[in-house]
Amino acid sequence: MRMTVFGTGYLGATHAACMAELGHEVLGVDVDEAKVERLRSGEVPFYEPGLPEILRRQVEAGRVRFTTDYAEAAQFADLHFIGVGTPQRKGEFAADTSHVEEVLARLAPLLTADAVVVGKSTVPVGTAARLQEIADAHVRGGVRAEVVWNPEFLREGFAVADTLTPDRIVIGVREPGGPAEEVVRGAYAPILDSDPCPVIVTDLATAELVKVSANAFLATKISFINAVSEVCEAAGADVTVLADAIGMDPRIGRRFLGAGLG
Ligand SMILES: NC(=O)c1ccc[n+]([C@@H]2O[C@H](COP(=O)([O-])OP(=O)(O)OC[C@H]3O[C@@H](n4cnc5c(N)ncnc54)[C@H](O)[C@@H]3O)[C@@H](O)[C@H]2O)c1
The missing domain is CATH 3.40.50.720 (NAD(P)-binding Rossmann-like Domain)
Known part of the structure; x- marks a missing residue:
C-alpha cells in the first residue's frame, strides 16, 4: 500500500x-x-x-x-x-x-x-x-x-x-x-x-482513552513504588527486594516497579 x-x-x-x-x-x-x-x-x-x-x-x-x-x-x-x-x-x-x-x-x-x-x-x-x-x-x-x-x-x-x-x-x-x-x-x-x-x-473516544489510561497506569506504578521507597528508607527496608516480591504476583507484575526517576 x-x-x-x-x-x-x-x-x-x-x-x-x-x-x-x-x-x-x-x-x-x-x-x-x-x-x-x-x-x-x-x-x-x-x-x-x-x-x-x-x-x-x-x-x-x-x-x-x-x-x-x-x-x-x-x-x-x-x-x-x-x-x-x-x-x-x-x-x-x-x-x-x-x-x-x-x-x-x-x-x-x-x-x-x-x-x-x-x-x-x-x-x-x-x-x-x-x-x-x-x-x-x-x-x-x-x-x-x-x-x-x-x-x-x-x-x-x-x-x-x-x-x-x-x-x-x-x-x-x-x-x-x-x-x-x-x-x-x-x-x-x-x-x-x-x-x-x-x-x-x-469508537474514537475509547481508542484515545486506551492510550492515555495506559500512560496514566504506568506512571501510577512508578509513583507508587517511589512512595513505597520513601517508607522503605524510613524503615530501613529494601525497596528492590520488595518490588521483586510483590512483582511476582501476576496481578501486580514487576515491570515499571523500578523506584527512581522513571
Ligand atoms: N516517543 C514515544 O515513545 C511515543 C510512544 C507512543 C506515543 N507517542 C506519541 O507520539 C506523538 C509524537 O511523539 P514523538 O516522540 O515522535 O515526538 P517528536 O517530537 O520526536 O516528533 C514530532 C515531530 O512532528 C513534527 N511536526 C510538528 N508539527 C508538524 C506538522 N504540522 N507537520 C508535520 N510534522 C510536524 C516535528 O517537527 C517532529 O519531528 C506524541 O503524541 C507522543 O505522545 C510517542
Whole structure:
C-alpha cells in the first residue's frame, strides 16, 4: 500500500521505516527541513537499536522517502498516518494539540480523493472528533477525509520490535467494519498474517482513552513504588527486594516497579 506519515520524530520515523519494512511505499512528512534531510540520507536523528539498519535499507530500496511538501503527500496516498508531537502546554497540565490540528487543516484542502487519516499521536479524548470537524470544514466538495484513531504503544528502546510485533492493535472508528477500518487493517496485514496479535476495534473516544489510561497506569506504578521507597528508607527496608516480591504476583507484575526517576 501507499501511505504517508506526518511527523517524523520518534514515533513517525519508526513507523515510516517499519511500514516500508513490511513492504509498503511510504512518504514521511515533517516541517523540520534539517530532520527530513538527515532521514533522507538514512540517518536516524535519535538512538533506537535496530532502526538505523531498517531505515538505511528502506531508503536505499526507495520504499521510504521524506519530504516537507504537503501537496506531494496529499497526491502520494489516500492513507495518511499522523504522528506529530502533542507536548504538554507551558504552565498547564493540558496537551498542546495544535500540531495535529495543523496537519488536518493543511492536508484536507489538498486532497483530491477520499482519504483515511489515522491518528497515532497521544491525544486527550475528544481530539479525533474535533479533527474530523476540521477535516470536514477544509476538504474540497465531494471529497471525504475519514479520521480514525490508532494509538501507538511503542516503548523507546524497543520501538522496532513494538512496531513490527505489537502486543495489540487498537483501531478507533466511527463505523466498525466499515471501509476506514479495512484500510487500517490492510496496512497492518503483513503483521496480522505472519504473527497475529489481538485487534481491538472500538469508537474514537475509547481508542484515545486506551492510550492515555495506559500512560496514566504506568506512571501510577512508578509513583507508587517511589512512595513505597520513601517508607522503605524510613524503615530501613529494601525497596528492590520488595518490588521483586510483590512483582511476582501476576496481578501486580514487576515491570515499571523500578523506584527512581522513571
Ligand atoms: N516517543 C514515544 O515513545 C511515543 C510512544 C507512543 C506515543 N507517542 C506519541 O507520539 C506523538 C509524537 O511523539 P514523538 O516522540 O515522535 O515526538 P517528536 O517530537 O520526536 O516528533 C514530532 C515531530 O512532528 C513534527 N511536526 C510538528 N508539527 C508538524 C506538522 N504540522 N507537520 C508535520 N510534522 C510536524 C516535528 O517537527 C517532529 O519531528 C506524541 O503524541 C507522543 O505522545 C510517542
